[in-house]
Every structure is written in C-alpha cells, then in structure tokens.
Amino acid sequence: MNPIKRLIGTVLTKAPRLGASFLHEPVFIVGSGRSGTTYLQSLLETHPDIVGYPGEANELWHVATYPYHEKQPDVSPIWLDPEQFTSFSLKSWPLGWKQHIKGRFGTYFRFSHKKVFLQKTVMNNFMLGEMLEMYPKAKFIYLVRNGWSVALSYQKKELEKYEHPIYRKYIDLDDLKRVRQIHAQYWNDTVMRVEEDKHMLFNENNFLEIRYEEFVAKPDHTVQRILKFIGLRDSQDPVFRTAIAGVTDKNYKARTELDPEELADLEEIMSPALRLKGYI
Numbered sequence: 001m002n003p004i005k006r007l008i009g010t011v012l013t014k015a016p017r018l019g020a021s022f023l024h025e026p027v028f029i030v031g032s033g034r035s036g037t038t039y040l041q042s043l044l045e046t047h048p049d050i051v052g053y054p055g056e057a058n059e060l061w062h063v064a065t066y067p068y069h070e071k072q073p074d075v076s077p078i079w080l081d082p083e084q085f086t087s088f089s090l091k092s093w094p095l096g097w098k099q100h101i102k103g104r105f106g107t108y109f110r111f112s113h114k115k116v117f118l119q120k121t122v123m124n125n126f127m128l129g130e131m132l133e134m135y136p137k138a139k140f141i142y143l144v145r146n147g148w149s150v151a152l153s154y155q156k157k158e159l160e161k162y163e164h165p166i167y168r169k170y171i172d173l174d175d176l177k178r179v180r181q182i183h184a185q186y187w188n189d190t191v192m193r194v195e196e197d198k199h200m201l202f203n204e205n206n207f208l209e210i211r212y213e214e215f216v217a218k219p220d221h222t223v224q225r226i227l228k229f230i231g232l233r234d235s236q237d238p239v240f241r242t243a244i245a246g247v248t249d250k251n252y253k254a255r256t257e258l259d260p261e262e263l264a265d266l267e268e269i270m271s272p273a274l275r276l277k278g279y280i
Contacts, residue, residue: 017096017099017100017102017103018103018107019102019103019104019105019106019107019108019109019110020099020102020103020105020106021106022106022107022109022110023102023105023106023109023110023117023135024135024137025116025117025135025137025138025139026105026109026117026118026119026135026138026139027116027117027118027119027138027139027140027141027230028118028119028120028121028124028131028138028139028140028141029041029118029119029120029121029140029141029143030120030121030122030124030125030128030140030141030142030143030194031122031125031142031143031144031145031190031194032122032125032144032145032150032186032187032190032191033122033123033150033154034145034149034150034153034154034157035122035143035144035145035150035212036143036145036212036215036216036250037120037122037143038120039247039250040120040141040143040210040215041118041120042243043219043223043243043244043247044118044223044226045118046237046239046240046242046243047227047232047235047237047240048114048235048237048240049114049115049116049232049235050114050115050116050118050232051108051109051112051114051116051117051118052118052119052120053105053108053117053118053119053120056119056120056121056122056123057101057104057105057119057121058121058123060100060101060104061089061101061121061123061124061127062089062123063089063092063093063094063097064088064089064092064093065078065085065088065089065092066089066123068166069161069164069166069167072166073088073089073092074088075088075089076170077167077170078123078186079154079182079183079186080170080182080186082125082126082186082189082190082193083126083189083193085126086124086126086127089127090127090130098134101134102134102135105117105119115232116230116231116232125190125193125194126190126193128140128194128197128201129197129201132201132202132206137206138206139205139206139207139208139229139230140202140206140207140208141208141210141226141229141230142194142198142207142208142209142210143210143211143212143215144191144209144210144211144212144277145211145212145213145251146212146213146251146254146274146277146279147184147187147188147191147266147270147273147274147279148184148254148255148258148263148266148267148270149251149254150183150184150187151180151181151183151184151187151254151266151270152180152254152257152258154179154180154183154186155176155179155180155183159173159176159179162179177262177265180258180262180266181265181266181269184266184269184270185269185270187270187273188269188270188271188272188273188274191273191276191277192272192273192276195273195276208225208226208229210222210225210226211277212251213251215247216247216248216249216250216251217249219244219245219247220244223244267280
C-alpha cells in the first residue's frame, strides 16, 4: 500500500471523526423491524457501486441504550415506548457524538471505493429528523410491510432474547398473544410517526416508500425504482442479477397461523396504520 494511504488509514482509524468529510449523501433504509429491511439491504449490497455498513450501527445511534440488556438504561424498551426510548437515547449521546458517527461512516465509505454508502436501521424511526439534520443531503428508503406479519415475525424472532431477566417486568413469555399485541402497537406507532415525518420533513427527492409486498412480487421493478432514486445505473453484474432473481416472499402467513379472534384484536390495535397503508 502507498505510504501516504497507509498513514491516512492509520490516522482515520485512531481519530474516526476526521472521516466525516468523506460522506455527505448516505442512503438510509428505515422502517419497522421485521419488514424486510435486512433482505433489501443484502440485495442492494450486491450492486457493484454500493457499500453497506455492517450491521445496524445501533451501538453508535443508541450508544447508551444498546444492547438494552447490557446497558440497562432507565427507560422502557423501544418496542414499549419508542418516543421515550428515542428521546432518552438522543439525550444520552456524549459530547460531539454526531461527529463521531459521521466520522465512522465516512471512514468506512472512504476506504470502500464505492459510489453509494448504504446503512440500514430499524431503531431510528423516531429520530429521522435528527438524521436528516446530520446529513441534509441524505436519502431515505422506507420499507413498509403488513402489520400482522410484522407482529408475528417479531414474536418468533425475538422470543429467545426476551428470556433475559431484564425483560421480565415488561413481558410475559407465557402470553404470546400479548407479545404480538405489543409489537402490533409498536408497528402502528412506527408507521404513523414516519408518515408524519414524511410530510413534514421529506419530499420525493429524498424519501422513497417501498411496500414489502411489492418488493417480493416485482423485485426487478422495485430495484429499478431504488436505483433511479439514489442515482445509480442498473448493473448486469451476475451476482446482482442473481440476487434479484432469487427474491422470494418471506411473509409469514399470519392470516392462517392466527385465529380469527386474534386477527380481529390485532386489527383493532393497528387499524390507524392499516387503513392508512391500505391493508384494510
């Protein structure tokens, strides 16, 4: 490696804030957890001009509250009160932390030699304004999936995590119906909050809404919309084309796994967001 590049790399590694100047137009994938955001990011990362930041960077965005069972913050988990959790998390940022985050992202982008930096997060839906303030030229891809599937998927995916003692005062693992209700409410609150921010903070140039159902039904069409939105051309790279061709519907069959009574209960909890997004 060129000695000058090696020196720059060493300096940026030890002082990551210096890397902030390398990234001005990140692309963020947001939306409720269990909505296919990881699936979408993994596909887009196969495009030769896109680099995805590893993981969700929750240890950066939520430095004092994540992982919740380790930090044990004096606030309810995000899925119980996302507004309060996010406020607590933001207020707990150390001095200069915004620049630290920007430096970490910028450094990673600088050494990727790619054209677009992509970062996926599902814990930041109540702080999109702060993210836009940090990156005024950022673009946001918002993925929406029907609430029944999200609630069921959360219950299946997170159950093992909830066995940690810290969650016992918030959740009863013997009452899976209640677990699904909690996450149904979380999904509803997330959709309604993002919808509000969409109209208050964003426009068609920096905010693109994608339906999970559309993504899995017409992956090539959806990917073309995304590439146009972020300013990239299509690629015939075989890995990228294979990823698109391999998209399958991973939707949980909530309407067949849950009994009609519970479906009705969940619909009542989520009715504002379900109606808003045309699911009912």
